[in-house]
Every structure is written in C-alpha cells, then in structure tokens.
Amino acid sequence: MKTRSTIAMIGLLAAGMTVTSAAADKPLLLRNGNIITVSGETLAGGDVLIRDGKIAAVGKGLSAPGAATIDLAGRWVMPGIIDSHSHIALEGDVNEMGDLITSEVDVRDIINPNDLNIYYALTGGVTSVHTMHGSANPIAGRGIVLKLRWGGSAEDLIFKGAPVTSKWALGENPKQSNFSAPGKPRYPKSRMGVEASIRLEFEKAREYRRKWREYERALDAGRARKGRRPSPMPPKKDLRLEGILEILDGKIWVRCHAYQSEEMLSIMRLCKEYGVKLACFEHALEGYRIAEELARDGVAISTFADFWGYKWEAYNTMPHNAALAAGKGVLVALNSDDAERMRHLFNDAAKTVRFGGMPEIEAIKTLTINPARIMGIDKWVGTIEPGKDADLAVFSRNPLDPFTVCQMTIVDGKVLFDRDGYLADRKKAEEAGKAKDAEKKAPKGETPGGEV
Amino acid sequence: MKKFQVWGNAAAAVLSAILTLVPSLEADDSLHKVWAVRDCRLVLPTGPALEKATIVIRDGLIEAVGKDVAVPPDAEVIDGSTLTAYPGLIDGLGKSLLKLPEEKLDMLKFYTGEFSDKDKGLTPEFKAYDYVNLGKATFEKYYKFGFAAVQVMLDRGILAGRSAFFSLGDTDKAKALIPAASCLGIGFSPSGVQAYPNSLMGVQAYLKQLFQDSAYYDMNLTRWLKEPAGIHRPDYSPSLEILADYATGRKPVIFLCRNQNDIRRALALAAESKLDYFICDSGNEAAEAIPELKKAGARVLLAVTFKAPSSSLYAQKGRAERDRAEKEIYPRNPARLAEAGIPFAFSSLGTDDPKSFTEGILKAVEAGLPKDKALAALTSVPSAFFGLEKVLGAIEPGKLANIVLAEGELLVKDPKVKVVFADGRKWEPKDTAGKTGEKPAVNVSGKWEITGEGFPKLTVEFVQEGAELSGKMVTPFGVFEFTGGSVSGNDISYEMNIAVGGQDIDLYISGTVEGETTRGTIVQGTSGSTEYTAKKIPN
Numbered sequence: 007m008k009t010r011s012t013i014a015m016i017g018l019l020a021a022g023m024t025v026t027s028a029a030a031d032k033p034l035l036l037r038n039g040n041i042i043t044v045s046g047e048t049l050a051g052g053d054v055l056i057r058d059g060k061i062a063a064v065g066k067g068l069s070a071p072g073a074a075t076i077d078l079a080g081r082w083v084m085p086g087i088i089d090s091h092s093h094i095a096l097e098g099d100v101n102e103m104g105d106l107i108t109s110e111v112d113v114r115d116i117i118n119p120n121d122l123n124i125y126y127a128l129t130g131g132v133t134s135v136h137t138m139h140g141s142a143n144p145i146a147g148r149g150i151v152l153k154l155r156w157g158g159s160a161e162d163l164i165f166k167g168a169p170v171t172s173k174w175a176l177g178e179n180p181k182q183s184n185f186s187a188p189g190k191p192r193y194p195k196s197r198m199g200v201e202a203s204i205r206l207e208f209e210k211a212r213e214y215r216r217k218w219r220e221y222e223r224a225l226d227a228g229r230a231r232k233g234r235r236p237s238p239m240p241p242k243k244d245l246r247l248e249g250i251l252e253i254l255d256g257k258i259w260v261r262c263h264a265y266q267s268e269e270m271l272s273i274m275r276l277c278k279e280y281g282v283k284l285a286c287f288e289h290a291l292e293g294y295r296i297a298e299e300l301a302r303d304g305v306a307i308s309t310f311a312d313f314w315g316y317k318w319e320a321y322n323t324m325p326h327n328a329a330l331a332a333g334k335g336v337l338v339a340l341n342s343d344d345a346e347r348m349r350h351l352f353n354d355a356a357k358t359v360r361f362g363g364m365p366e367i368e369a370i371k372t373l374t375i376n377p378a379r380i381m382g383i384d385k386w387v388g389t390i391e392p393g394k395d396a397d398l399a400v401f402s403r404n405p406l407d408p409f410t411v412c413q414m415t416i417v418d419g420k421v422l423f424d425r426d427g428y429l430a431d432r433k434k435a436e437e438a439g440k441a442k443d444a445e446k447k448a449p450k451g452e453t454p455g456g457e458v
Numbered sequence: 459m460k461k462f463q464v465w466g467n468a469a470a471a472v473l474s475a476i477l478t479l480v481p482s483l484e485a486d487d488s489l490h491k492v493w494a495v496r497d498c499r500l501v502l503p504t505g506p507a508l509e510k511a512t513i514v515i516r517d518g519l520i521e522a523v524g525k526d527v528a529v530p531p532d533a534e535v536i537d538g539s540t541l542t543a544y545p546g547l548i549d550g551l552g553k554s555l556l557k558l559p560e561e562k563l564d565m566l567k568f569y570t571g572e573f574s575d576k577d578k579g580l581t582p583e584f585k586a587y588d589y590v591n592l593g594k595a596t597f598e599k600y601y602k603f604g605f606a607a608v609q610v611m612l613d614r615g616i617l618a619g620r621s622a623f624f625s626l627g628d629t630d631k632a633k634a635l636i637p638a639a640s641c642l643g644i645g646f647s648p649s650g651v652q653a654y655p656n657s658l659m660g661v662q663a664y665l666k667q668l669f670q671d672s673a674y675y676d677m678n679l680t681r682w683l684k685e686p687a688g689i690h691r692p693d694y695s696p697s698l699e700i701l702a703d704y705a706t707g708r709k710p711v712i713f714l715c716r717n718q719n720d721i722r723r724a725l726a727l728a729a730e731s732k733l734d735y736f737i738c739d740s741g742n743e744a745a746e747a748i749p750e751l752k753k754a755g756a757r758v759l760l761a762v763t764f765k766a767p768s769s770s771l772y773a774q775k776g777r778a779e780r781d782r783a784e785k786e787i788y789p790r791n792p793a794r795l796a797e798a799g800i801p802f803a804f805s806s807l808g809t810d811d812p813k814s815f816t817e818g819i820l821k822a823v824e825a826g827l828p829k830d831k832a833l834a835a836l837t838s839v840p841s842a843f844f845g846l847e848k849v850l851g852a853i854e855p856g857k858l859a860n861i862v863l864a865e866g867e868l869l870v871k872d873p874k875v876k877v878v879f880a881d882g883r884k885w886e887p888k889d890t891a892g893k894t895g896e897k898p899a900v901n902v903s904g905k906w907e908i909t910g911e912g913f914p915k916l917t918v919e920f921v922q923e924g925a926e927l928s929g930k931m932v933t934p935f936g937v938f939e940f941t942g943g944s945v946s947g948n949d950i951s952y953e954m955n956i957a958v959g960g961q962d963i964d965l966y967i968s969g970t971v972e973g974e975t976t977r978g979t980i981v982q983g984t985s986g987s988t989e990y991t992a993k994k995i996p997n
Contacts, residue, residue: 097658097719097769104654108663115662115726118719122774139659147659160722187652189571239681239689242674245667 033057033070034419039078039400044085044367044374045389054083056396059418064390081413084370084405085390086133086397089348090308090377091261091288091341094123094137095152095163101140102147106180106192107207109172109249111147113139117160123345124156124163128423130349131399131412134165136381141175141263141288142182144194144203145250149173149261151381153397156422169382171285172253175263176200176273177319184317197269201276208280211250217241259285259382261308265319267292274303286339286380290331291323297334306337306380311354312361313347328372329362339377356406366406492516493884494529495863495877498538501545503838503852504830513543515859518627518882522855536863541876544833544868545852546606546625546860550759550803550840551712551738554810555610555624557591557957571652575697578656579615579649582642582700586610587622592629595953595964597880599942600626602887603812604868606860606880607636607850609840611643613714613740613807616661618643620700621712623844625858627881634881638844641736642704645714646723662723669731672698672705710734712759714807717767718743725754736843740807741767745794757801757843760835762818763808764788792835793826803840804832820871829869858882898925898945900971904997910980910990918992920950927952950976 034056041052043064053068054061062070093100097118102108117137127135138149151168178184180200182192194200224238252258260277264270264287277284287293290307291314293300300307312325332338340355342348355373358364364372378388386395399405400414415423493515500511500523512527513520521530529535567573575581590610600606611621623638624631644665648656655664675698682691692698703709711733713724721737721744728735737744737751738759744751751758764784766772772783795802806815823832841851849858859882865874878885901922908916917932927943927950935958943952951968967990969978974994981987 098648099657099659102655102657102660102663103652104656104660108654108660110663110667111657111659112663113659115723116659116719118769120769120771120774122771147663160719187571188568189652239678243667243670245663245670 033062033073034396034416035068035070035073035075036083036398036400037068037075037077038080040080040082040404041390042082042084042367042370042405043390044370045391048367051080052083054390054396054398056416056419059396059420061390061392061394061396063392076414078400082401082404082410083390084131084399084401085374085388086399086415086417087131087351087373088339088377088381088383088388089127089132089135089342089351089373090286090339090380091343092135092137092345092348093140093343094127094135094345094348095119095121096137097121099140100138101142103142103187106143106194106203107145107246107250108139108143108147109145109207109247109253110245111139112150113137113147114150114164117150117152117163119158119160119163123348124154125423126345127348128154128156128415128417129412129425131352131401131405131415132348133397133399133415133417134378134381134383134387135348136171136261136377138171138261139173141173141179144174144176144180144200145207145253146173146175148249148258151383153395153417154422155417165383165386167383167386170252170258171261171381172249172258173261173263174204174273176269177263177265178317179263197266201269201272204273205276207247207250208254211247211254214241214244214247215251253282254280256281256283259283261286261288263288265289265291266322267295271296271299274299274305278303285382286337288341289320289343291320291327293336293338294323294327294330297331297336300331301335304337306339306376307331308339308341308377308380310343311340311357324361325357326362328358329364332358332364332368332372333362337376337379338372339380340372341377352401352405352410352412353408356408359406369406491882491884492530492533493536493879494527494533495536495538495541495543495861496529498863499542500853501542501833503834507542511538511543513538513853513861515861515879515882518859520853520855520857520859520861523853536877538863540865541863542866542868543853544604544862544864545837545850546858546862546878546880547604547836547868548803548840548850549600549605549608549806549812549815550835550843551609551611551621552806552810552815553611553613554806555591555596555608556586556589556612557962558589558612567651573649573651573653577649577651578653579645579647580617580697581615581619582617582697584612584619585622585640586612586620587631587635590622590624590631591955591957591962592624592626592631592634593955593962593964594629595955595966597626597629598885598887598953600812601862601878601880601885602873602875603816604862604864604873604875604878605812606862606878608806609638609641609844611641611712613643613738614645615647615649616645616655616664617697617701618645618714623846625850625860625881627860627883636846636849638846639709641844642701642709642711643714644711644724646716646720662727665727666730668701669705669727669733672701673731675699676702676706704733705731707732707734710736712736712738714738714740715744717741717769718746719769721747722750725750725756728756729754738805738807739791739802740805741765742788742791743767743770744800744802745791745798748794748798748800751795751800752798758795758803759805759843760792760795760802761805761808762792762815762822764791764818764821765808789821789825792822792832793828796827796831801839801843802835803843804835816869816873817871820869823869829867832869896947898922899947900945900950902927902945902950902971902976905995906976906992907995908990908992910988912988913980917995931956933958948972950978 036054041049055063055068097116102111134153136151139147149171151165152163153165155162286306286308288308290309293307314320314323328338355369358369375388378384387397396419398416401410403410413425495513497510500508514522607625609621609623612619620640623636624634628634648661655661675692678692682689704711715721736757740761766780766783772780809815809818838851841847859879861879863877902920903922905919920929925945928941930939938956940954948971953966956963966981969976976992979987
C-alpha cells in the first residue's frame with residue numbers, strides 16, 4: 007500500500023505538472039486549468055482549492071498560503087467519473103445462479119479491495135462505481151456504491167451514505183434463454199413469468215410480515231397477562247424475505263436490468279402498485295421509445311453509448327438512445343458494465359455528442375452528476391463546487407476530445423493516480439532492473455579479495 | 459517371522475472369495491511398558507530447558523518428570539545423555555490421514571440437475587473419524603519429524619464435516635482417537651454445480667441463514683422438550699441437529715479461509731452468529747487482517763504453503779511479482795502474527811505430508827518467527843486450543859506419553875529423531891547405520907517384475923535420483939505410488955501403503971541388487987514377511 011502513495015508522490019514531482027510541496031494534510035491548490043464544474047460555467051484558467059478532502063473553493067486567481075500547488079498548465083479538470091453499472095472489486099462469481107430470487111445475497115460480502123481493476127479505473131478518471139450482482143435472477147442480490155480509495159480496505163471503499171441497491175433483471179437472462187442449465191428448466195420461461203415471479207415474492211414477503219406482526223401482538227398480549235402462558239414461538243427469520251421487505255419499504259433502491267420498452271413499462275406499473283422505489287433501468291436500450299413515461303415517473307436509465315446487437319432483445323436501438331432519452335428529460339447515465347470499458351468512458355460520452363447531438367455539458371453529466379443522482383450520492387459528488395468531495399479527473403485535453411488522456415485522478419483530495427509519475431517510476435524501475443542484470447553479468451574475478 | 463498371506467487375503471476381499479484369512483498380528487511388545495529416560499535435556503513450555511532430567515513413562519502416561527526423579531526398578535532405562543526431549547508435535551489441522559472412497563462423477567446429474575447436498579458441498583454429517591486411515595508406515599512419516607498427534611478434517615465444500623483428534627500411537631483408530639470436541643469445518647468454496655449456493659456471496663448469505671435456522675431449531679426443540687404444550691415440535695432434520703451445537707457456540711467451527719477476505723467474512727459470520735470458532739489461514743494472509751483478528755480475539759490455525767492467493771495484488775501483477783511475494787512476504791505471515799500477539803497453531807493443510815509441513819515451518823522460522831513460538835504453535839498452543847492442555851503439549855506428569863527424543867534440535871531440516879513415544883508406544887527409526895550414506899552402486903530406474911510365494915505377480919517402476927528412490931507399483935488391485943525410498947550401495951529399500959478391498963496395508967520392501975535381479979524381503983506391517991525375486995524388464 008505504501009508503494010502506491012510513493013508512486014503518486016514521485017509522480018507529482020515529474021515533468022508536466024509541477025508541485026511546489028506536498029503533504030497529505032496540507033491543502034492542495036490546482037491552478038490554471040479548464041475547470042468543468044458541471045454545476046456552473048466551465049472556467050478557463052481556473053483554480054480548485056482542496057482542503058480536508060473537500061473542495062474548498064473554485065474560481066480564478068485563488069491563493070492558499072501553505073498549500074501544495076499543482077500547476078495544471080491548461081489541462082482540463084472534470085468531476086471524477088462515476089460508473090453507475092459495474093462489477094469490479096468483487097471476488098468470486100457476480101451471479102448467484104442457484105435460485106430464482108436471491109435478495110439475501112449481498113455483494114458487500116465479497117468486496118476485494120485488492121482488485122487491480124480499481125487502479126485501472128482510476129487511470130480512466132473514474133472515482134466512484136456502483137458495483138452489483140449480475141442479471142441471472144428477477145430479484146437478485148444487493149449492490150453497493152464504492153469510492154475508489156485505492157489502497158484502503160473493503161470498508162474504506164464503501165461510499166458512506168449511498169443507498170444500497172437491489173439488482174433486478176427482466177428478459178432473456180432471468181429466463182435463462184441464452185445458456186442451458188442442467189435439469190428441469192427453471193421457472194420462469196417467459197417475460198410474463200419473470201414479472202409474476204417478482205409479484206409472487208412481494209406477496210410472500212407481505213405474508214411473512216403478517217406472521218411477525220401476529221407474533222408481536224401475541225407477545226404483547228402475553229406480557230399483559232403477566233406470563234401465565236408460555237411466550238409464543240417467534241416465526242423463523244427468513245433473510246431472503248427480509249431483503250424483499252427492504253425493497254417494499256423503499257429502503258433500498260431498485261436497479262432493474264431491462265432492454266425492451268414493453269417490459270419496462272410493465273415493471274414500472276408493478277413498482278407503482280407496490281410503492282417500490284425504481285431508481286433506474288440498466289442498459290435500457292429501448293429507453294428512447296418510452297422516454298416520456300420514464301421522465302414522468304422519474305425512472306432513470308443507465309446505458310451504453312454504442313454497444314448493442316449482442317442478443318435479440320438488444321437489437322432495437324441505436325447510438326442515439328442516450329441523447330434522445332435525455333432530450334425528453336430522462337435522467338441518463340453512461341456506464342461500463344465492464345472493467346475495460348470503464349477506463350475510457352469519456353470516449354463514450356463523446357459519442358453521444360456525435361450521435362444524437364447531445365450538448366457537450368449534458369454528455370459530461372452522463373458520467374458525473376447524472377449517475378450521482380441515480381445512485382443517491384449527488385450531495386457529495388458529481389460536480390465541482392465548494393463543499394463537495396474533492397473527487398477530480400485531470401485530462402490532457404477536453405475530456406470529449408478523441409485524443410484526450412487522463413493524466414491524474416484525485417479521490418478525497420488525494421492523488422491516487424498520476425500518469426507522469428507512474429511512467430517515471432516505471433522507467434526508474436526498468437533502469438534499476440537493467441543495472442542489476444549488468445551487475446550479475448560482470449566478470450567474477452573482480453570481487454575484492456575474491457579467490458575461491 | 460512367518461509368511462504372510464496378505465495378497466491372498468486381499469484377493470479374497472476383493473473377489474469376495476470363500477476363504478477369509480485374517481492376518482494375525484504379532485504381540486505388540488511396545489505397549490504397556492515402563493520406561494525411564496535418564497539424563498536428557500528436557501524442553502519446557504517456557505524458559506530454558508532442564509538439563510539432566512529424568513522422564514518416567516508408565517502405561518502410556520507420563521508418571522514423573524524432573525532432575526531428582528528416581529528410576530523405578532521395573533523400568534527399562536533409555537540413556538538420554540545425548541538426547542533432547544520434546545513434547546510430541548501436534549499438527550493442528552491436517553487431512554493427509556484421510557482416505558476417501560473414490561467417487562465417480564455421475565454425469566446423469568448434469569442432465570437432470572438433481573444434485574445432492576453432497577454435490578453442493580453440504581456435508582455436516584461427514585466425520586473424519588469414519589474415513590481416517592492409520593498405518594504404521596504413515597505414522598513413521600510423522601515420527602521422523604517429531605509429530606505424534608493430528609487433528610484430522612476434510613477441507614472441501616461449504617460444510618466440510620467434522621474433525622477428529624488422534625494421538626498417533628495405535629493403528630486402531632478407536633484407540634488412537636482423543637475425544638476432544640469435534641470441530642465443524644466451514645469453507646467459502648461454492649460447489650460449481652448449478653444449485654444454491656453456487657457463488658461466494660451466495661455462500662455467505664447461505665451460511666448466515668443456516669446458522670439462524672440451526673439456532674432456531676435448537677431453541678424450538680429445547681422449548682418443546684421442556685414444555686410441549688402449545689408449541690409445535692420442529693420437523694426433524696439430521697443436519698440441523700448436528701449444526702445446532704455449532705450454531706449455539708457449544709462446539710467450535712473452523713473457518714477454512716483461502717485469503718484475507720475470507721478471514722473477514724469468517725469474523726463477520728462468527729460475530730453475527732456468536733460462534734465459537736477458529737480461523738484456518740490456508741491462504742497465509744492472516745497478517746493482513748491483524749487488527750481485525752486482534753479485535754475479535756481470534757485463534758488461528760496457520761498453513762505454511764506461502765502461495766499468494768489469486769485475489770492478492772501480487773498474483774494479479776504477474777509472475778515476477780508473485781514469486782517475489784511468495785519468497786519475501788508470505789513466509790513472514792507467522793512471524794508477523796507472533797509479533798502482534800495473535801495466538802496460532804500450525805496446520806499442515808496444503809503441505810499435507812509431514813516433511814513438507816516441517817519445511818514450511820522452517821521457512822517461517824527463517825523469515826523471522828522465533829523458534830520457541832514455532833514450537834509452541836506445535837505443542838502447547840494447539841493442545842490449549844482444543845481443550846487438551848491436560849493431555850498433550852508438554853512433558854508433564856499425568857499427560858499422555860507423547861515424547862520425542864532427538865539428537866540436537868528438533869526443528870531443523872533433517873531432525874535426528876532417535877526415539878518417539880506416541881501414546882506410550884515406543885518407536886525407533888530402523889537401524890540403517892552403515893547402509894545409508896553409502897553411495898549408490900546401482901541405478902534401478904525402470905520396470906521390474908516381482909514374483910514370490912503367496913502373492914500375485916507385481917510390476918514396480920522405479921525412479922532413482924541419486925540415492926533417492928520413488929516410483930509406482932502395479933498390482934491387481936490398482937496402482938500405488940511411493941516416495942522416500944533409498945538406494946545405498948547395492949541395497950534398496952522403500953515402503954508404501956496400499957489399499958486392497960477396503961483394507962490398508964503397509965509394506966516395507968528391501969532387497970539387494972545383483973545385475974538384473976533383486977532379491978529381498980517384503981514385510982507387511984506387523985503381520986509377517988515373505989521373500990521375493992525381482993527381474994528387470996528390458997526397456
């Protein structure tokens with residue numbers, strides 16, 4: 007863990023950006039950059055002052071005595087990228103395929119803080135991710151929002167205050183139509199069945215709650231009679247149904263994998279009926295077809311820029327999906343769903359400008375404040391404004407420029423990735439390695455007093 | 459020695475023949491004797507060793523220990539003046555004494571999808587005791603490195619089954635068993651079949667629910683037994699009946715942790731379900747979780763394989779980085795735990811045979827683990843962990859006579875173990891003086907055909923490297939491999955354990971090579987011996 011911060015520090019001293027002094031607790035001043043604040047104007051020649059891991063000030067000509075300073079030399083700064091749909095930093099399978107409903111399962115139990123993909127994500131300016139269960143089940147396990155505090159423990163990674171999510175899936179995956187599992191086909195085998203299995207589980211959970219209420223009433227009644235009868239047996243705890251109750255109570259936010267517009271509309275009706283907080287459709291490749299309905303009900307979409315056609319339910323779309331939906335007032339995020347794509351999400355955002363003509367700032371929002379709102383963390387991240395977490399990504403050019411490169415990534419005010427520093431450090435290590443090899447090859451007779 | 463009939467017997471067992479020939483055991487003269495080890499250097503649990511000490515052993519137990527202990531008149535005296543006495547070492551958790559029946563994969567299940575609990579790795583009913591295989595040859599492998607007790611447990615699946623503790627004195631497992639609390643092994647490895655739970659996160663959720671169910675079952679049954687009026691009895695469940703003891707903390711579980719994340723998962727489960735538990739650190743990463751282990755007051759069983767788990771950063775960074783970590787970082791794991799004051803015993807899981815186990819422990823010592831801590835992790839700590847502090851772990855009156863007499867130190871690469879008392883039974887290495895050390899004058903590598911009276915034709919294939927001999931023997935009952943044989947001058951010797959018709963047989967084979975022919979003796983355990991002739995099969 008130490009080596010990583012050393013790398014970052016060495017990096018700061020290397021070419022490109024210059025740092026006057028650096029210490030962990032000192033304020034950090036980023037000077038002379040193009041600051042895409044997202045919340046307001048983009049500042050040319052702007053500064054960002056970071057104190058105690060938070061953004062203290064944004065403006066021009068800021069000064070902070072005693073602060074470490076990084077001269078951005080005209081580089082671009084945007085809020086740290088937020089990936090609203092990913093599966094990184096997890097150990098083991100991301101699908102619990104053994105049962106239809108697995109609301110008792112929680113990815114929190116399998117966070118691997120040593121997953122190298124966390125660091126790779128930082129190299130692409132990503133600072134927070136929503137990491138989640140796969141799409142094998144109509145109601146699958148809980149997902150969680152992570153802040154990429156590389157070097158920290160699993161507990162450190164957890165984005166405190168972010169709502170826990172519940173992963174749902176509609177369509178081909180929960181139907182298990184794209185692969186064959188052994189044995190009797192698992193119910194359901196139709197889209198109707200997928201929805202019915204969710205409804206059925208809601209009813210089971212309500213019945214479960216009724217049993218507990220009955221027990222509590224009997225307990226109270228027993229207490230009133232002063233223990234003349236033995237206290238009643240409590241019902242058996244069922245973690246799966248307790249997970250469903252959390253969904254019904256709106257304590258956890260539903261993130262529903264879906265492609266087709268019809269099934270999205272249908273599940274929106276179901277959620278309304280039961281009062282469930284449906285936060286977002288994942289992928290939602292046909293989202294543009296029901297943009298009005300999504301906007302009306304406040305259901306967001308987390309989608310790809312131009313990834314489609316990989317199965318029949320993913321054909322009826324186009325790279326204009328994000329722009330069209332956003333144009334109708336839908337909250338849209340672009341996501342990776344993949345550790346590699348995660349490293350260049352800014353390229354994907356640029357595609358929404360090219361296809362669909364999304365305004366540049368709206369394209370930036372699909373990676374920042376929009377996913378922050380979808381994930382319920384917009385209080386803390388998603389824009390560059392005083393009081394928010396100092397999660398920033400520094401780019402060589404405008405992040406939407408096809409030739410842009412992420413130079414530096416800052417999380418909670420700490421530089422966790424610095425490209426120049428990393429490259430300098432790597433060069434040093436290579437040279438040290440060469441020197442060592444050369445030493446080995448040196449003729450043996452030269453050892454002082456060396457006579458064997 | 460009389461001729462044995464093992465092969466006939468084995469064939470009988472295998473072929474269900476009419477004859478039943480029971481190999482008659484010779485009287486075991488090593489038992490129920492009185493010994494006095496005089497003038498030895500006695501290693502104590504703490505502090506400096508006691509010089510010129512006498513140890514009296516009677517009837518399998520230590521009768522007296524000390525400087526001024528009189529030698530009883532009925533004692534056979536062992537001169538210990540050149541020897542150091544150590545408590546018999548304890549393998550805190552191993553599986554190498556298990557012999558499991560071979561199982562065929564039932565492909566039909568992959569069509570029907572009807573997987574049993576066993577397929578899913580849910581076998582709380584599995585008892586190590588039922589599958590343990592104790593044999594003299596196996597014992598000797600342990601004795602050579604000073605081991606005299608082992609806790610045996612299977613380490614696969616989610617509910618791996620229950621452990622059994624053995625003192626390696628008698629090959630009759632009923633006699634060898636030490637009735638300590640049987641631990642339940644819990645692993646985080648999903649089975650890989652299409653059945654719940656089949657993911658790591660699913661396993662964690664499953665276990666949370668299972669411990670609740672087991673405790674509920676226990677509560678329901680207890681209440682019903684006390685006052686059945688007005689209460690439904692629980693549906694009988696053989697597995698919940700077993701698990702209830704563990705879910706309520708009456709008996710300890712052992713979490714089999716493949717990496718530091720498993721350790722944290724285990725600690726979370728243990729805290730939530732209020733379990734009595736041990737952490738088995740199979741992934742050698744416990745040192746990465748020291749604050750958590752300390753806070754929980756956890757007891758740890760440490761494997762000494764020092765392989766970087768795939769979840770580790772080192773393994774993800776490529777071969778060079780992984781190799782470096784396995785050389786420099788992982789062997790420091792025991793030393794770091796010792797520095798942090800976390801109590802630990804050693805486990806042979808992953809190393810499996812006593813030789814590699816010892817090598818692993820020595821690697822930990824080289825990496826900074828003080829030797830006395832290493833010794834404690836093989837004696838007093840495991841005995842205390844499993845409630846056997848009055849039985850094992852030190853040379854003290856009243857305890858089992860599990861004692862190792864060595865020339866010089868025991869925790870070295872090739873310890874000079876001269877005598878082992880295991881459960882009061884005396885063992886000495888076969889006198890090979892003058893034989894070993896002599897340079898091999900032959901190379902027997904290749905195939906040989908063995909014939910002799912009373913057993914079927916056998917083929918043995920030797921691999922000789924220097925003085926070391928290994929290979930495999932092809933018998934009508936299967937192919938059996940062996941290692942650890944030796945060649946000295948014209949003499950060869952090797953030993954092996956073979957399973958025939960549900961019977962385990964130790965064979966000691968020695969012979970003298972003359973050109974293409976070898977003549978010698980096969981000794982079968984304690985049952986007898988026979989002569990053989992082996993002819994080299996031309997390549």
